[in-house]
Amino acid sequence: MAAAKKTSAGTSRTRSSAKKAEPAIAEFTKEEEFHAYREMLLIRRFEEKAGQLYGMGLIGGFCHLYIGQEAVVVGMQMAKIDGDQMITAYRDHGHMLAMDLDPKGVMAELTGRRGGLSKGKGGSMHMFSKEKHFYGGHGIVGAQVSLGTGLGFANKYRENGNVCMTFFGDGASNQGQVYESFNMAELWKLPVIYVIENNKYGMGTSVERSSSMTDLSQRGASFNIPGEKVDGMDVRAVMAASKKALEWCRDGKGPYILEMVTYRYRGHSMSDPAKYRSKDEVQKMRTEHDPIEQVRKRLLDNKWATEDDLKGLDKDIRARVAEAAEFAQTDPEPDASELYTDILL
Numbered sequence: 020m021a022a023a024k025k026t027s028a029g030t031s032r033t034r035s036s037a038k039k040a041e042p043a044i045a046e047f048t049k050e051e052e053f054h055a056y057r058e059m060l061l062i063r064r065f066e067e068k069a070g071q072l073y074g075m076g077l078i079g080g081f082c083h084l085y086i087g088q089e090a091v092v093v094g095m096q097m098a099k100i101d102g103d104q105m106i107t108a109y110r111d112h113g114h115m116l117a118m119d120l121d122p123k124g125v126m127a128e129l130t131g132r133r134g135g136l137s138k139g140k141g142g143s144m145h146m147f148s149k150e151k152h153f154y155g156g157h158g159i160v161g162a163q164v165s166l167g168t169g170l171g172f173a174n175k176y177r178e179n180g181n182v183c184m185t186f187f188g189d190g191a192s193n194q195g196q197v198y199e200s201f202n203m204a205e206l207w208k209l210p211v212i213y214v215i216e217n218n219k220y221g222m223g224t225s226v227e228r229s230s231s232m233t234d235l236s237q238r239g240a241s242f243n244i245p246g247e248k249v250d251g252m253d254v255r256a257v258m259a260a261s262k263k264a265l266e267w268c269r270d271g272k273g274p275y276i277l278e279m280v281t282y283r284y285r286g287h288s289m290s291d292p293a294k295y296r297s298k299d300e301v302q303k304m305r306t307e308h309d310p311i312e313q314v315r316k317r318l319l320d321n322k323w324a325t326e327d328d329l330k331g332l333d334k335d336i337r338a339r340v341a342e343a344a345e346f347a348q349t350d351p352e353p354d355a356s357e358l359y360t361d362i363l364l
């Protein structure tokens with residue numbers, strides 16, 4: 020039966036399902052607009068700082084920034100209830116911040132420090148928090164899709180009413196285990212939302228060059244999994260579609276696919292010169308579809324905030340990120356004895 024749980028936006032939603040379908044774009048309340056703005060801006064500022072630290076040589080290994088895609092995780096976060104899980108690939112910093120993980124712990128993991136979420140031993144692509152229901156952080160393309168399906172299985176087995184939001188990219192959507200997972204998830208009616216973050220490229224290869232069928236929302240058709248294409252640059256559209264998909268899963272109807280049409284502004288990773296697309300293409304997305312700018316405009320147009328209010332908010336977020344960066348540079352590295360802990364022998 021329906022147990023009321025608190026959503027991340029602070030309002031209450033129930034697990035019950037018999038509600039009418041949400042419109043494609045839900046109008047946000049003032050509180051929701053502010054929440055979305057703050058959360059997306061935190062991700063943006065965090066990622067900009069991570070880019071700087073990488074440039075200074077403070078982050079080893081790979082670093083994949085999420086700038087441009089912020090509305091996807093924030094819209095989903097606003098629709099979920101306590102206990103719903105997230106699992107994703109290596110472009111994971113935004114997911115962790117949306118799952119309420121401490122920016123200090125995330126940044127310190129990037130720099131390989133003791134206070135990092137994986138004690139400085141995992142780095143950018145390998146962070147977890149069971150407490151916050153975040154299951155990584157995976158470097159193998161597509162691997163998290165079968166793991167997320169397993170999390171959905173556990174939810175069903177335990178009858179906990181939760182849903183696993185399993186994120187993967189347009190490139191990963193061509194991977195074999197995705198379809199094995201789809202088959203089992205539908206067969207066993209597992210509560211999993213497959214969130215395909217279509218940012219148009221898998222490394223340097225565009226969707227058109229890599230995929231014989233580019234409507235990724237329909238990739239579950241042969242398994243009877245419903246799918247929807249969503250404007251992943253509009254946080255309101257993301258939240259509305261996510262609420263619908265979450266209800267579907269909580270109702271025991273099985274998995275659901277959401278293709279979030281989005282865009283990454285930076286290269287695939289920090290070492291990508293991005294020669295496969297034009298500067299104009301990136302600039303057009305930035306100026307015409309930026310997810311944060313859209314909310315900012317609505318806040319100003321509705322007179323819910325002044326330019327000064329928003330400047331103040333930005334200042335607070337920058338201070339929080341600066342504090343995280345300071346911690347990530349001053350916290351000590353893990354002790355050598357940690358080499359032998361947290362490993363399977």
Ligand SMILES: Cc1ncc(C[n+]2csc(CCOP(=O)(O)OP(=O)(O)O)c2C)c(N)n1
Nearest residue numbers: 110158159160188189190191218220221222
């Ligand atoms: C099994 C496997 N094959 C190849 C790679 C190398 N690789 C890393 S990211 C990537 C592209 C994936 O693109 P997409 O799924 O669209 O995610 P995005 O990077 O755009 O978020 C590839 C091929 C890998 N990590 N794992």
Ligand SMILES: [Mg+2]
Nearest residue numbers: 188189220221
């Ligand atoms: Mg991609």
